[in-house]
Amino acid sequence: MSALLEVERLERTFGGVRAVDGASFAVRKGEIHGLMGPNGAGKTTVINTVSGLLAPTGGQIRLDGRAIQGLRPHVIAGLGVARTFQNIRLFADLSARDNVLVGEHLVRKASLGARLLMLPAAAEEERRAKERALALLERIGLAERARERARNLSYGEQRRVEIARALASEPRLLLLDEPTAGMNPVEVKAVAALIRKVASEGHSVLLIEHNVKLVMDVCDRITVLDFGKVICEGEPAAVAKDPAVIAAYLGAQA
Amino acid sequence: MQQAVNGLFLGSIYALFALGYTLVFGVLDILNLAHAAVFMLASFGALTLVGRGLHILAAFPLAVLLAGVLGLVLERIAFRPLRGRTDSNISGLISSLAMATVFVALALQIWGPNVTRFPFATLPSGRPISFLGAGISRLQLTTMGVALLFFLALWWLVTRTRLGREIRAVAESPRAARILGVNVDRVIAASFFISSALGGAAGVLFGLAYDVEADMGRSVELKGLAVIILGGMGSMPGAVLAGLTLGLTEAFVVARFGASYRDAISFAGLFLILVLRPRGLLGQAALREA
Amino acid sequence: MWEWLGDLYGTYESTLAYIGLNSLLALSVYATLSCGQLALGNAGFMAIGAYAATLLTKSAGLPFPFALAASLVLPALVAVPLGLPVLRLKGVFLAIATIGFGEVVRLGIVNWDFVNGAQGIVAIPQKTALWMIFLALAAVLFAFGRLRGSKWGFALEAIREDEPAARTMGIPTTSYKLAMLVLGAAIAGLAGALEAHYTFMVAPNGFSFSRVVDMLVFAVVGGTIFYWGPILGAAFLTLLPEILREVAPLVGIEPGPLRLMVNGLVLLAVILFLPNGLASLPARLRERRAARRALAA
Numbered sequence: 001m002s003a004l005l006e007v008e009r010l011e012r013t014f015g016g017v018r019a020v021d022g023a024s025f026a027v028r029k030g031e032i033h034g035l036m037g038p039n040g041a042g043k044t045t046v047i048n049t050v051s052g053l054l055a056p057t058g059g060q061i062r063l064d065g066r067a068i069q070g071l072r073p074h075v076i077a078g079l080g081v082a083r084t085f086q087n088i089r090l091f092a093d094l095s096a097r098d099n100v101l102v103g104e105h106l107v108r109k110a111s112l113g114a115r116l117l118m119l120p121a122a123a124e125e126e127r128r129a130k131e132r133a134l135a136l137l138e139r140i141g142l143a144e145r146a147r148e149r150a151r152n153l154s155y156g157e158q159r160r161v162e163i164a165r166a167l168a169s170e171p172r173l174l175l176l177d178e179p180t181a182g183m184n185p186v187e188v189k190a191v192a193a194l195i196r197k198v199a200s201e202g203h204s205v206l207l208i209e210h211n212v213k214l215v216m217d218v219c220d221r222i223t224v225l226d227f228g229k230v231i232c233e234g235e236p237a238a239v240a241k242d243p244a245v246i247a248a249y250l251g252a253q254a
Numbered sequence: 255m256q257q258a259v260n261g262l263f264l265g266s267i268y269a270l271f272a273l274g275y276t277l278v279f280g281v282l283d284i285l286n287l288a289h290a291a292v293f294m295l296a297s298f299g300a301l302t303l304v305g306r307g308l309h310i311l312a313a314f315p316l317a318v319l320l321a322g323v324l325g326l327v328l329e330r331i332a333f334r335p336l337r338g339r340t341d342s343n344i345s346g347l348i349s350s351l352a353m354a355t356v357f358v359a360l361a362l363q364i365w366g367p368n369v370t371r372f373p374f375a376t377l378p379s380g381r382p383i384s385f386l387g388a389g390i391s392r393l394q395l396t397t398m399g400v401a402l403l404f405f406l407a408l409w410w411l412v413t414r415t416r417l418g419r420e421i422r423a424v425a426e427s428p429r430a431a432r433i434l435g436v437n438v439d440r441v442i443a444a445s446f447f448i449s450s451a452l453g454g455a456a457g458v459l460f461g462l463a464y465d466v467e468a469d470m471g472r473s474v475e476l477k478g479l480a481v482i483i484l485g486g487m488g489s490m491p492g493a494v495l496a497g498l499t500l501g502l503t504e505a506f507v508v509a510r511f512g513a514s515y516r517d518a519i520s521f522a523g524l525f526l527i528l529v530l531r532p533r534g535l536l537g538q539a540a541l542r543e544a
Numbered sequence: 545m546w547e548w549l550g551d552l553y554g555t556y557e558s559t560l561a562y563i564g565l566n567s568l569l570a571l572s573v574y575a576t577l578s579c580g581q582l583a584l585g586n587a588g589f590m591a592i593g594a595y596a597a598t599l600l601t602k603s604a605g606l607p608f609p610f611a612l613a614a615s616l617v618l619p620a621l622v623a624v625p626l627g628l629p630v631l632r633l634k635g636v637f638l639a640i641a642t643i644g645f646g647e648v649v650r651l652g653i654v655n656w657d658f659v660n661g662a663q664g665i666v667a668i669p670q671k672t673a674l675w676m677i678f679l680a681l682a683a684v685l686f687a688f689g690r691l692r693g694s695k696w697g698f699a700l701e702a703i704r705e706d707e708p709a710a711r712t713m714g715i716p717t718t719s720y721k722l723a724m725l726v727l728g729a730a731i732a733g734l735a736g737a738l739e740a741h742y743t744f745m746v747a748p749n750g751f752s753f754s755r756v757v758d759m760l761v762f763a764v765v766g767g768t769i770f771y772w773g774p775i776l777g778a779a780f781l782t783l784l785p786e787i788l789r790e791v792a793p794l795v796g797i798e799p800g801p802l803r804l805m806v807n808g809l810v811l812l813a814v815i816l817f818l819p820n821g822l823a824s825l826p827a828r829l830r831e832r833r834a835a836r837r838a839l840a841a
Contacts, residue, residue, distance in 0.1 A: 104695070
């Protein structure tokens, strides 16, 4: 089974705090891989280092065999990695459709020359880009809200648009940081279905989630972090029974 | 040594001015571009009072008070309404710019565009005092003394009084301060009052030494920026240190290379600092909580 | 009738010229504002363009188009080594660094005897015609207009809204910001050259901090959401002093201070009540009317 993403002894320190402390795990191609752990376990830091917003202070990250740690975010994105954010970071004043259009940046084959000379090829390209954006919005069920400004969308709608925007660059690896936080059960089911569909179409997914039921339902395998270290990795059923995992979560609640 | 004296004298004025700048930046994360205009208005204020026959010892505190009040006006009109906005740094910059323009316009209308000076006998003159081989004029001595007084007063205020603690709290995190019961609005207003008073004091001292005109804020404003960057945005000891350093550097550069390079120093320095060590000498990396 | 128009043109030609020049300058600042960067070094770029063109026409006797080309290219070239270190700075720090750059350029000119230092150069051949200014303006507008809605236009808006998020979408933000800085520098340089050959003089005090502040004010008052906003601001604030000059004696205030006062008040009013500038007025009014209708319904 080939690994798309390999994280090897990843370390990230902030001042004196080791947010990620020698974590290692792998995401296989076409897999939905869950990343769990109590608050502060280092999950978002892992995603930030994988997507390039942070540079690790130690360890290696490999995408399809190629080392990507320390590369700049736009370079990593160019290699086929897209993400959503824990606290939604849509472009508030842009419409839903335009948000997705921005996400298409890497796949748009526009030529500046054609654009400035007002060649028909430019108009054609723009039309196709808009169509793609609308199609993505349809996939997440928000086509009627395409023209709405992102700040006017409901919380659940915004999260879904963010996922659509991440999909727009046709990534190999999709990093989802708590995509269902604050959603009602109906919306959660919709997102779960979307994630499953996306994975079946060939994208690999690394999913951070606190919603245990969702993670158990949707993920092929799960890695659990606590205090920046991996305390368990395996299939959902096994992880759910692992005593270290139970202790970490119960300890967090105590 | 003479240069050192000249440098410290000039540097005291820069430091005083920069303190005001950095105080507001520390508390609000906003650059108050009207600071130089208040500097100028205070100078004119003192000039007018002295012209009416008031002794400088009375005119000075009144002018400083006037400056403080202007600071309150500034805060109320140009900054408070912008408090919630996301782009409040840039819009604060622009609205302070607007107020600066209004202040300068007022000065031009009331006092005209000409350059004036304080009457000759404003400060008691006398032979310069000799110190370690250099001559310190009474003006220089008074200026440095007054500046020192202000530095000490500010230090005492910030470290020993309740207001000072509240200011530091708001500078750290307005939200946390509010939760702890601090009246953030009042603290911000007070900060503006103090900041502008400092700028006003610098203005009167500057006017006594040089000329008073509507445009006098211009070069000091930009140098003030250089000073707070050098000292570290939001750091008060940094502002003092950097102000004195700039004054000294300018004095020595002018002595060595001639007056035309004096201004270039501050900007070239500013540039280098920003590119090499944006934190400045004593500032912290500016990551503020909302 | 045509005589009257001819007279009108004669009287107001310089106002028109300045509307055009100020629009170009406002757009040069807009270039970086459009991707969220407050870069205020454009007085410096303008000076470089103006002086370069002047030296080429006056001292070297080269033809005007050549000088104009230089006024585009030279500032652009300077913008690159400036931008690389400086665009890493955020917000107010970038503003200060670029202000510093502008001042360094100005002081460099003041101290350079070859160009007459603070006194500047006079008797520059008057080569600029009104149509040149407006042609340049049209070209710049066209370029901005074509950017909008294109993948680069969207990328710039994304950088403006949330730069780190934009980077995760594959947008090379530093390159784009640099490109806009270079574009703004070229536009400012061209405007400088055009102005120098219109007023037949050039002097360092025309490229001070207050010059770039004016440019910023034009852009902000006009509005930076749409690319034509800065032109509105430039036109409005160029016409205003003309109107005020007539009004001043009636109100008993000197025209100079009055103009400054009104400028300040207009800017204040815009930033407090109409933050997206005059260009956003129609949309605001529409929203207001729609809201009122919704309440009434």
